[in-house]
Amino acid sequence: MMKSRIPLVLLACGSFNPITNMHMRLFELARDHLHQTGRYQVIEGIISPVSDSYGKKGLVSARHRIAMAQLALETSDWIRVDPWESEQEKWTETVKVLRHHYNESLRSLQFRKGLMRNNWPIERATEDFLSSLDPVSPELKLLCGADILKTFSTPNLWKEEHIKEIVEKFGLLCISRAGSDPVQYINESELLTRFQHNIHLVTEQIQNEISATHIRHALCKGLSVKYLIPDSVISYIKHYNIYTEESERGK
Numbered sequence: 001m002m003k004s005r006i007p008l009v010l011l012a013c014g015s016f017n018p019i020t021n022m023h024m025r026l027f028e029l030a031r032d033h034l035h036q037t038g039r040y041q042v043i044e045g046i047i048s049p050v051s052d053s054y055g056k057k058g059l060v061s062a063r064h065r066i067a068m069a070q071l072a073l074e075t076s077d078w079i080r081v082d083p084w085e086s087e088q089e090k091w092t093e094t095v096k097v098l099r100h101h102y103n104e105s106l107r108s109l110q111f112r113k114g115l116m117r118n119n120w121p122i123e124r125a126t127e128d129f130l131s132s133l134d135p136v137s138p139e140l141k142l143l144c145g146a147d148i149l150k151t152f153s154t155p156n157l158w159k160e161e162h163i164k165e166i167v168e169k170f171g172l173l174c175i176s177r178a179g180s181d182p183v184q185y186i187n188e189s190e191l192l193t194r195f196q197h198n199i200h201l202v203t204e205q206i207q208n209e210i211s212a213t214h215i216r217h218a219l220c221k222g223l224s225v226k227y228l229i230p231d232s233v234i235s236y237i238k239h240y241n242i243y244t245e246e247s248e249r250g251k
């Protein structure tokens with residue numbers, strides 16, 4: 001009998017200021033990689049933009065960042081943008097975003113099982129009980145570029161226990177990025193080395209150095225960003241005049 005694949009949800013956190021074609025490529029690369037392992041079935045991709053309180057210089061309002069992501073993802077049948085993180089009053093540490101979406105995916109599983117079981121009292125089902133019912137509960141993994149792996153070793157930026165929870169409980173999909181050496185970051189970290197079986201490194205063969213910062217700078221200078229971000233996003237940016245020298249100075 002063919003072994004069934006583990007359903008898997010991919011979650012990418014970041015500013016998405018604005019969303020670029022490369023952000024969406026990350027998901028396609030990760031899905032191909034996971035499917036090639038023969039162990040996973042990727043069921044959904046979620047983009048979670050940070051809230052305005054993240055306070056990064058040049059960060060435009062979440063309302064705009066979400067709207068641009070929605071436009072960009074109109075052509076995807078499996079990636080969506082989720083506003084939950086961006087709606088939180090304070091900045092939410094990434095592990096808490098993962099916990100939220102993991103609970104959400106369990107809730108929707110409970111709901112589907114509840115329906116299947118003729119409205120069985122689903123609110124009383126514990127996580128363990130549900131797992132015992134269904135051996136293929138979805139996994140949730142964090143998707144990021146290799147530069148994020150590097151920031152794990154920046155003092156006081158990430159709590160050690162958070163990194164541990166991310167790589168031990170959830171797992172990580174890390175896409176290569178010019179200027180970042182993920183193998184080296186793993187080798188230099190005892191924690192990442194210990195859990196490297198949960199870290200999938202994916203190499204983009206067609207190197208792509210698009211960054212949102214470059215996009216914003218080009219827009220401020222009135223240069224073309226066509227074919228780097230979707231046309232619909234370019235129209236939105238023009239319509240609301242989002243990226244200006246003033247917005248770049250903000251915060």
Ligand SMILES: Nc1ncnc2c1ncn2[C@@H]1O[C@H](COP(=O)(O)OP(=O)(O)OP(=O)(O)O)[C@@H](O)[C@H]1O
Nearest residue numbers: 014015016022144145176177208209210211212213
């Ligand atoms: N060209 C790229 N190659 C690999 N990963 C990327 C690339 N661009 C963005 N990412 C990843 O996308 C996620 C979201 O990143 P983010 O919103 O910071 O985009 P960015 O292009 O790095 O923007 P900024 O220049 O504002 O930092 C991160 O995990 C980041 O590593």
Ligand SMILES: NC(=O)c1ccc[n+]([C@@H]2O[C@H](COP(=O)(O)O)[C@@H](O)[C@H]2O)c1
Nearest residue numbers: 013014015016050093094095157158159
């Ligand atoms: N301790 C943490 O959980 C932690 C620390 C630094 C950045 N992050 C996240 O990493 C991402 C970084 O995005 P930027 O590269 O746009 O700054 C954001 O989603 C941010 O919330 C999380």
Ligand SMILES: [Zn+2]
Nearest residue numbers: 014015147211
């Ligand atoms: Zn970045």
